[in-house]
Amino acid sequence: MSLYLILELLIILFPLILSFDKKMRFYRRWKSVFITIFLVGAVFVAWDIFFTRAGIWGFNSSYHASIVIFNLPLEEWLFFIVVPYACIFIHASLEFVHPKLILSDNLTRGLAVIIIVTFITIALIHTNKIYTFITSVVTAIVTGYAATGKMRILNRYFISFLIIIVPFLIFNGIWTGTFIKDEVFWYNDAYNLGIRVFSMPIEDLVYCFTLILLELLCLQKVESIIGSPAQVNVYDEDDDDE
Helix, strand or coil, X not given: CCHHHHHHHXXXXXXXXXXXXXXXXXXXXXXXXXXXXXHHHHHHHHHHHHHHHCCCEEECHHHCCCCEECCEEHHHHHHHHHHHHHHHHHHHHHHHHCCCCCCCHHHHHHHHHHHHHHHHHHHHHCCCCHHHHHHXXXXXXXXXXXXXXXXXXXXXXXXXXXXXXXXXXHHHHHHCCCCCCCCCEEECHHXXXXXXXXXXXXXXXXXXXXXXXXXXXXXXXXXXXXXXCCCCCCCCCCCCCC
C-alpha cells in the first residue's frame, strides 16, 4: 500500500467512524455531502489535470499506486473525496457541538474584505505565477460570494478552518516532503511564490481554504434542494443578505 493511500486512510478513519455518532448522525447527510463532493471535486480535478500536464506540480511514483488516470494517480482522485469529507465533518461537528460559536457579521465582513483585497492584490502583482494567480483569483471570488450572500457559513467557517488547518498542515506537510525523503507530490516554484510553510507552498493553505469553503457553499445549496434529514442547528437561520 502506498504512503499516499495510507495517509488518506488515516484522514478518513475517524470522521467516518464518528459519522455514526448517535447524537449527531452525520451519516444521514451522506447523500447531500457526496453529491457536493463530486460536484466540487469535478472542478478541482479538472484544475489538477491541467496543472499536472503543464508541469506546475507532479507526483512521485515511489509513493503512489501504479493506477494513473489523466496523469493523476488513483490516490489523487481519492484526495478530493477523503479530504473534503473530513473537513466538512469537522465543520459540521463544530456547528453541532457549539451552534452559537460564530463570529459577528461585522467581524466576518471585515475579515472577508481583507481576504478579498489581499488576494486581488497578490493576483495583480503575480500574474506570471499561475498557481499563485489562479488560487488568489478563485479565493477572492468565492470569499466575496460567501460574504455577500452566505454569511451563516462564513461566520462559522472562519472558526472551523482554524481547526481544519492543523491536520492539513500535518498531512500535507508529509506529502510535500516533511519527515520523508523527497515528496509524494512536488511543485515547480517558478509558478508559485516560493514561500514554504514547512515543506508546502503557502498557496496550498489558500487552496485548502477555498476548496472547503466552496464545498460548504455547495452543500448548503444541495441541501436546500434535496433536504437533509439530519439537519440540526445547521443552516437553520435565515440569511438576511439572501
